[in-house]
Amino acid sequence: MLRNSKGWLVAALVGLNVAVIGAIAWLLRTPTPDAPAPTPAMTAQQAPTGVDWSGRFSEDADDDPLCADCNVLMIALDIFRPDHLPCMGYPVNTAPNICEMASHGTLLENFIVHAYQTPVSQMSLFTGRYPSSSGFVSFASQLSPSVPYLPESLKAAGYKTVAMGSSFEVMTDMSNSASKRRSFTREGLNPGLSFGRGFDRFIFTGNRNLPTDAIPWIAQNSDERFFLWMILGTLHWPYGGQVDPAERDRFDPPSYSGPFASGRMSRLGFDELSHIYKGQLYGDTPEDARPLDAADDAFINARYDVGLWDVDRFIGELMDAIPPEVLQNTLIILHGVHGEDLGEHGYYGHYDVFDTEVRMAMVVLNPRHRVEGARIEAQVEGVDLAPTLLELLDLPPLPGTDGSSFVDVLRQGEGDPERITYFQRIPLWEDIFRHKNKMPQAFIDQVGALLDREVVGDTGLRTLRWKLLHREAREVERQVSWWTYLSGQPVERPEWELYDLQADPDEQHNVIGQHAEVAAELQAKLIAWETSLFAAPPREAP
Numbered sequence: 001m002l003r004n005s006k007g008w009l010v011a012a013l014v015g016l017n018v019a020v021i022g023a024i025a026w027l028l029r030t031p032t033p034d035a036p037a038p039t040p041a042m043t044a045q046q047a048p049t050g051v052d053w054s055g056r057f058s059e060d061a062d063d064d065p066l067c068a069d070c071n072v073l074m075i076a077l078d079i080f081r082p083d084h085l086p087c088m089g090y091p092v093n094t095a096p097n098i099c100e101m102a103s104h105g106t107l108l109e110n111f112i113v114h115a116y117q118t119p120v121s122q123m124s125l126f127t128g129r130y131p132s133s134s135g136f137v138s139f140a141s142q143l144s145p146s147v148p149y150l151p152e153s154l155k156a157a158g159y160k161t162v163a164m165g166s167s168f169e170v171m172t173d174m175s176n177s178a179s180k181r182r183s184f185t186r187e188g189l190n191p192g193l194s195f196g197r198g199f200d201r202f203i204f205t206g207n208r209n210l211p212t213d214a215i216p217w218i219a220q221n222s223d224e225r226f227f228l229w230m231i232l233g234t235l236h237w238p239y240g241g242q243v244d245p246a247e248r249d250r251f252d253p254p255s256y257s258g259p260f261a262s263g264r265m266s267r268l269g270f271d272e273l274s275h276i277y278k279g280q281l282y283g284d285t286p287e288d289a290r291p292l293d294a295a296d297d298a299f300i301n302a303r304y305d306v307g308l309w310d311v312d313r314f315i316g317e318l319m320d321a322i323p324p325e326v327l328q329n330t331l332i333i334l335h336g337v338h339g340e341d342l343g344e345h346g347y348y349g350h351y352d353v354f355d356t357e358v359r360m361a362m363v364v365l366n367p368r369h370r371v372e373g374a375r376i377e378a379q380v381e382g383v384d385l386a387p388t389l390l391e392l393l394d395l396p397p398l399p400g401t402d403g404s405s406f407v408d409v410l411r412q413g414e415g416d417p418e419r420i421t422y423f424q425r426i427p428l429w430e431d432i433f434r435h436k437n438k439m440p441q442a443f444i445d446q447v448g449a450l451l452d453r454e455v456v457g458d459t460g461l462r463t464l465r466w467k468l469l470h471r472e473a474r475e476v477e478r479q480v481s482w483w484t485y486l487s488g489q490p491v492e493r494p495e496w497e498l499y500d501l502q503a504d505p506d507e508q509h510n511v512i513g514q515h516a517e518v519a520a521e522l523q524a525k526l527i528a529w530e531t532s533l534f535a536a537p538p539r540e541a542p
């Protein structure tokens with residue numbers, strides 16, 4: 001696939017524009033009442049959130065999750081780290097509202113997504129197809145009109161369909177023609193473009209802000225059956241950047257005085273975070289480096305956490321604002337789109353397919369399904385979401401999906417512990433970031449021609465115990481690695497990596513040498529999946 005590099009200059013300018021709009025929106029936003037103020041020392045105790053959940057079930061709620069004619073509120077979180085939720089064992093009270101939601105419904109602890117970047121992962125959720133199966137494999141992709149798309153199904157079923165969000169990656173046209181790349185706006189909709197298909201309104205609320213427009217929207221539009229898709233890009237770099245400055249230090253380590261403590265560097269934006277690799281903060285050359293330590297890591301994590309706390313506070317306000325009669329008729333699904341490595345593998349960003357980046361969680365609040373505080377450990381995956389939602393709503397399935405409905409998993413409160421999930425690391429991160437206006441020209445010159453040739457990536461699979469990665473792009477990665485450019489250190493990967501997620505949840509030790517039998521069995525499965533993915537011709541709608 002060929003790409004047009006010049007278009008990205010326009011994208012950068014658009015990005016600057018939306019950043020300004022975002023800043024203005026932030027300045028104009030209505031002040032919100034202070035949430036309870038946990039201290040960093042506070043542990044996983046759930047603070048009272050003020051949301052009244054007493055009327056959350058409809059009168060005919062029973063033990064069956066089917067929810068025909070229900071409204072749908074889907075809340076998608078970019079850069080989500082479910083292991084940073086107190087109800088997933090995190091020792092800081094980052095998310096009392098999300099955890100309280102989970103305690104009133106079902107928490108799927110292992111919702112595995114298929115890519116580590118917003119558009120590629122989100123498209124697999126809306127098509128029920130793996131990235132290479134739908135053909136949507138990079139920022140430059142557009143979805144073939146022949147691939148069925150979940151929002152169109154809901155539109156066809158009579159739903160009022162509205163998108164609101166702050167992830168420009170899915171809310172602007174990122175395809176390869178510069179002349180067509182532009183933001184969707186509060187007024188506008190370009191239905192021909194991939195993510196906008198099937199939506200009556202498609203509203204970009206501003207870059208990385210909280211889509212607070214959703215609160216009055218629900219109050220004013222609940223007389224018609226609706227599908228409201230909210231996607232929050234708020235947790236992206238700069239960590240905590242959208243948080244009220246008076247609150248931003250709420251989780252900071254008390255006596256931190258490192259390089260990010262004050263001044264420009266405290267912003268924790270692109271300039272800082274993309275220049276950290278394996279304990280060093282790099283400048284323009286590999287020689288220009290300063291060491292970082294555990295205190296710096298703790299500080300950066302605290303700023304991620306305060307961003308999560310702010311998003312959680314907004315979700316609490318949103319839930320609080322939904323009238324009981326709407327709550328009793330609305331299926332609410334909150335989930336991650338992709339994650340973020342917060343130093344576990346030497347960087348702060350989403351760059352690979354480690355669990356930090358693809359292991360998400362999902363909260364399901366279903367007004368007809370009388371279940372509270374159910375937790376499901378068994379894996380489900382991104383391509384299952386569209387089949388599940390359509391079955392819950394008693395609508396016809398989306399043709400040609402790779403996934404299968406997990407309605408039975410919700411019904412029974414447990415799933416198949418042997419389930420295998422699959423994902424792709426596609427495209428390489430460098431494919432996107434060589435186009436960013438802040439990238440050094442020398443780096444762009446070095447990698448551009450190579451990455452223009454084709455979209456390459458790795459594949460992987462996951463069980464509850466094991467993670468297997470097939471580094472199919474390693475030859476290209478060795479030549480284009482941003483980390484090598486930055487640090488001078490070559491990136492050498494073996495073709496296969498096996499991690500024991502129970503013994504080594506941070507995926508630090510490739511144990512393929514010690515578990516040859518496990519590896520062989522999983523390799524056969526992954527190769528079979530790759531074959532089915534790459535060999536089959538793209539499926540057309542019937």
Ligand SMILES: [Zn+2]
Nearest residue numbers: 078079117118
């Ligand atoms: Zn993202």
